[in-house]
Amino acid sequence: MNNTLSNTSIKCVRDTSITAVVFPCLYSILFIAALILNCMAAWIFFSIRSTSTFVVFLKNVVVADLLMTLTIPLKVLSDAGVGSWRLRAIYCRYSAVLFYITMYISILLLGLISLDRYLKIVRTFGKCALQRVRVGQVLSATIWAVMLSLALPNVILSDQPPKVYGGRLKCSSMKSNAGLLWHEGLNYFCQVVFWGTLALMVVCYTFISKKVYESYKASKSRSQTASRKTKAKVFVVVGVFFICFAPFHFARVPYTLTQTRNNVSHCQSLYIAKETTLWLSATNVCLDPLIYVFLCKVFRKRLTAALCHNPLQKGTLESPTATSTQPEMSQIIHSNKLSNNNMSDKHNG
Numbered sequence: 001m002n003n004t005l006s007n008t009s010i011k012c013v014r015d016t017s018i019t020a021v022v023f024p025c026l027y028s029i030l031f032i033a034a035l036i037l038n039c040m041a042a043w044i045f046f047s048i049r050s051t052s053t054f055v056v057f058l059k060n061v062v063v064a065d066l067l068m069t070l071t072i073p074l075k076v077l078s079d080a081g082v083g084s085w086r087l088r089a090i091y092c093r094y095s096a097v098l099f100y101i102t103m104y105i106s107i108l109l110l111g112l113i114s115l116d117r118y119l120k121i122v123r124t125f126g127k128c129a130l131q132r133v134r135v136g137q138v139l140s141a142t143i144w145a146v147m148l149s150l151a152l153p154n155v156i157l158s159d160q161p162p163k164v165y166g167g168r169l170k171c172s173s174m175k176s177n178a179g180l181l182w183h184e185g186l187n188y189f190c191q192v193v194f195w196g197t198l199a200l201m202v203v204c205y206t207f208i209s210k211k212v213y214e215s216y217k218a219s220k221s222r223s224q225t226a227s228r229k230t231k232a233k234v235f236v237v238v239g240v241f242f243i244c245f246a247p248f249h250f251a252r253v254p255y256t257l258t259q260t261r262n263n264v265s266h267c268q269s270l271y272i273a274k275e276t277t278l279w280l281s282a283t284n285v286c287l288d289p290l291i292y293v294f295l296c297k298v299f300r301k302r303l304t305a306a307l308c309h310n311p312l313q314k315g316t317l318e319s320p321t322a323t324s325t326q327p328e329m330s331q332i333i334h335s336n337k338l339s340n341n342n343m344s345d346k347h348n349g
Contacts, residue, residue: 019275024080026279031072034285038066041289044302053136054116058296060140061109065285068102071095072282085162085169092171093158101151103281104190106288108143110241111197112136117295118204122211150189153182172260184260187252194249201238236294244284248277 041062050056077083078091119131129135157179162169175183255274258267292299 020081024076027072027076034069037289053131056136057109057113061106064102064106065288069285071099088169089162092174097151097154101147105147107197111200114201114204122207180260187256205238240287244281248281251277
């Protein structure tokens, strides 16, 4: 068993002549765009008070996306073969671990955002514990602590002398046998995290969409165009989430087995599939700011004010409805309830 694990990285030989040119270029473009968008998002969000769990979760997503963005330059240099093997070793042991773990932190936070929107829009009676700001802060801190703790063994167990094969150092060659097993187990755990979060998001946004449809149908105060627009906002998170992350999670397990087990069939094609879908996953750091625009009213207002050089009043930014998702949706649901109450009063009279 140990020999199988330690010799796998030698058997799986990859041709990186094309990927060493294409992907560094793609990641360089991604880095520039992500740095601009996430710095702007951080500037806006950290000037807003955390008055709701929604804002707390979004702030943590911004931090995760920024950290992931900052790991990209080292990945570009490493993949392009620039610098010595020591640079590649630093990337394998530290930067790549941070790249992956911040991606899953962002995934979990997006799941919490969908649950928060469900509680805000569908379960409108009362305020449960999950909607308290302090609880949101504790949940966010727990996610960071747990995921970073799970990633730490990948750093500690990458303690083998670097081995260069075909002029390139392979990250898996730096891992001990225990490190390879931990890496494989963590990948399975991350699969559960992704697919579980996706299922949660689909359920939450299905109920939200149903609630919106019922409210439009009952109130008849909006056009079909407005209804379609709001439903598009409801599913933008699910769409971005699935397009970015699903392809990578189909490709990741088979590729991981080429690193940790004696499974080297289709090694080259699996490597290209993994790198292609990983880049697609990384584009999420550019797409998340679009989610902020769609879902967060205060972010939208602040961004518009910044672009138009039109400062907003403090009261506007800190109003109770400033951070609500789909404010039109909440207003329609609320007005529909008032209308039903009025009709009931008239009937009783």
